[in-house]
Amino acid sequence: MAVPEELQYTKTHEWVRREDDVATVGITDHAQDELGDVVFIELPEKGASFGAGDAFGTVESVKAVSDLYAPVGGEVVEVNEALNDAPEKINEEPYGDGWIIRIRVSEEADLLSAGDYEKILEEEE
Numbered sequence: 084m085a086v087p088e089e090l091q092y093t094k095t096h097e098w099v100r101r102e103d104d105v106a107t108v109g110i111t112d113h114a115q116d117e118l119g120d121v122v123f124i125e126l127p128e129k130g131a132s133f134g135a136g137d138a139f140g141t142v143e144s145v146k147a148v149s150d151l152y153a154p155v156g157g158e159v160v161e162v163n164e165a166l167n168d169a170p171e172k173i174n175e176e177p178y179g180d181g182w183i184i185r186i187r188v189s190e191e192a193d194l195l196s197a198g199d200y201e202k203i204l205e206e207e208e
Contacts, residue, residue, distance in 0.1 A: 084112040087178055092200035093154045098178065099194060106155050109182040110142065110173060113204055118144035121173045124166045127184065131159045135192035139184065142173065151183065156190025 090098045096114035100107040115121065123143040133139045133153040140151045163182050166172060173181040195203070 084177075086111070086197045086201050086204075088197045090178070090197065091154070091194035092197065093152065093192075093194060094203060095152045097152060097154045099154045100182075101188075104188050105160060106157070106186045106188050107182050108154060108184050108186060109177055110151065111200075112177045114149075115174050115177045115181070118142065118149060119146040120144055121170045124170045124173065124183070126162045126164075126166065127159050129159055129162055132157065132189075133159070133186070135190050142170075153186065154194060155186060155188045155192050157186040157188045159184050160187045161185040 090100055092098050092111065096111045098109050098111050121142055121144050125141045127133070127139045131139070133156060135153055135156040137153050138150040139153045142149050142151060162184055165180070166183065175181065
């Protein structure tokens, strides 16, 4: 799956879609592929606040448990509750219905362009 050009990325394999002051956050196709089948996700509460780079939850797969990191700081305004019953959406549609949280941004962070993220993936191989 190609790295969507319209998104921004972190070195820890989260993606961000900005709409005004709200950022939708998920994990990249590369991350879900590395994890394998996602079987459980621990989501934060709506209203929780995180700084950029803070762990905000975990994703558990058949291979490992991995922390999720906030790519920007702010308050959680929406949580993808559908993932509680269907965590496999993260594997099936990492850039669509597999989104994880939406954050009202109060702290910016250095995010990567699609091209810069692709370079990191190449270096990891």
